[in-house]
Amino acid sequence: MFRDLNERLSNSSGIQFTVYCDEINGRAFFDSLRSSCDLDFAIGPLEALVLSDGGQKLPLRLIGPLCGERQHIYVSTKKRAGVRSGVWVFDRSSAKFQYHVGLAIPRSAQEQSFDDARIVPDLVESIPPGDMVIAWDPLSSVLKGRKDFAVIHQSDYTVHFVLLGHLRVFRKNQFPLQAFLAVLLTEWRRRQHRNEGLFKILRRDHRFMTAFALGAGQRWIPEV
Amino acid sequence: MSKKKEAIQDQAVAALGGLVGSGLGALAGPEGMAAGGAAGSVGALLVSKYAPEYFDNSVLRRYLSNRKVAGILKAKIEADLKNSFLGSQSDFDLAMKSMRSLLQAASSQDRSIGSLDSRLPRNFRWSLVNMDCDEEAFQQHLSHMGTYCQQNGPVRIGC
Numbered sequence: 001m002f003r004d005l006n007e008r009l010s011n012s013s014g015i016q017f018t019v020y021c022d023e024i025n026g027r028a029f030f031d032s033l034r035s036s037c038d039l040d041f042a043i044g045p046l047e048a049l050v051l052s053d054g055g056q057k058l059p060l061r062l063i064g065p066l067c068g069e070r071q072h073i074y075v076s077t078k079k080r081a082g083v084r085s086g087v088w089v090f091d092r093s094s095a096k097f098q099y100h101v102g103l104a105i106p107r108s109a110q111e112q113s114f115d116d117a118r119i120v121p122d123l124v125e126s127i128p129p130g131d132m133v134i135a136w137d138p139l140s141s142v143l144k145g146r147k148d149f150a151v152i153h154q155s156d157y158t159v160h161f162v163l164l165g166h167l168r169v170f171r172k173n174q175f176p177l178q179a180f181l182a183v184l185l186t187e188w189r190r191r192q193h194r195n196e197g198l199f200k201i202l203r204r205d206h207r208f209m210t211a212f213a214l215g216a217g218q219r220w221i222p223e224v
Numbered sequence: 225m226s227k228k229k230e231a232i233q234d235q236a237v238a239a240l241g242g243l244v245g246s247g248l249g250a251l252a253g254p255e256g257m258a259a260g261g262a263a264g265s266v267g268a269l270l271v272s273k274y275a276p277e278y279f280d281n282s283v284l285r286r287y288l289s290n291r292k293v294a295g296i297l298k299a300k301i302e303a304d305l306k307n308s309f310l311g312s313q314s315d316f317d318l319a320m321k322s323m324r325s326l327l328q329a330a331s332s333q334d335r336s337i338g339s340l341d342s343r344l345p346r347n348f349r350w351s352l353v354n355m356d357c358d359e360e361a362f363q364q365h366l367s368h369m370g371t372y373c374q375q376n377g378p379v380r381i382g383c
Contacts, residue, residue, distance in 0.1 A: 054336030
């Protein structure tokens with residue numbers, strides 16, 4: 001949306017947005033800000049933020065929630081070779097957060113923590129029968145369509161995508177925060193009725209498409 | 225590659241081969257179309273089986289793989305806008321309430337998580353009330369932002 005605004009308005013009004021969107025998931029994004037955070041605004045899952053930035057060292061403060069993303073627990077229904085009930089949880093992510101809160105986690109479940117999101121596609125293929133995995137979109141919608149996985153009853157969890165501002169944007173006369181939020185809100189509401197341009201803009205960004213595809217357990221092949 | 229994936233790949237290859245073959249066969253009439261389609265499918269399947277490296281780098285493979293990712297992305301954009309918390313002040317407040325109680329529950333397991341309030345700025349609360357703006361007000365906000373950007377450079381947003 002900000003890229004679209006930038007393309008449409010930078011010539012006429014002088015407004016300029018630079019959007020960085022290279023990481024595979026929210027945790028990797030917040031981790032990448034630890035060494036330096038020169039963003040004015042950040043958008044990501046609150047659940048990953050609080051687990052990645054436990055000491056609250058990042059200079060970011062919460063402005064408000066933007067949207068929810070669905071997360072579910074899936075159980076592998078491949079032919080059983082024995083009863084297992086491990087639950088695979090990506091460490092310091094919204095999956096870990098759901099595990100902490102205990103929502104729809106069976107009492108007998110044993111946590112199987114992993115720390116590298118790139119193994120997710122292989123993990124999904126090799127997960128033992130009876131084991132579970134906590135997955136958010138886009139992987140969640142991919143697993144929903146597979147016959148060898150079933151959603152655990154009442155395991156839906158809404159991941160909260162939030163807008164965060166750098167400490168400096170809240171300082172008086174440093175940044176036109178009300179104007180920024182009014183533009184964001186107006187554009188957001190317009191996009192709810194007319195969003196066809198957003199896909200075209202994202203599709204042009206090869207790094208984004210590669211990261212998005214990986215997050216869905218898929219592969220984006222560059223178009224030469 | 226799993227057998228299931230292999231079967232899907234073979235179907236796709238055969239379908240494309242069949243299409244190409246039947247297109248060429250159509251030049252020779254209905255019988256030619258059928259014969260061409262069958263020959264094309266067999267040929268494409270043979271390529272997939274005996275020269276998989278060629279298929280892996282093929283236009284067809286790229287098309288099928290990218291089409292799937294594009295479909296997932298389109299659905300994700302729709303879902304994000306549909307599951308918005310910015311529709312009304314009550315949606316927004318409800319989400320804030322939910323986040324507050326979830327953080328409270330999670331911090332009982334891990335103290336470092338802290339409360340929602342500790343992550344809010346000291347002197348600012350976003351209220352959606354009175355933020356709806358007509359075209360004139362919207363243009364004023366854009367102008368205000370434009371002036372800022374001319375003096376300070378682009379607004380940097382990460383996600």
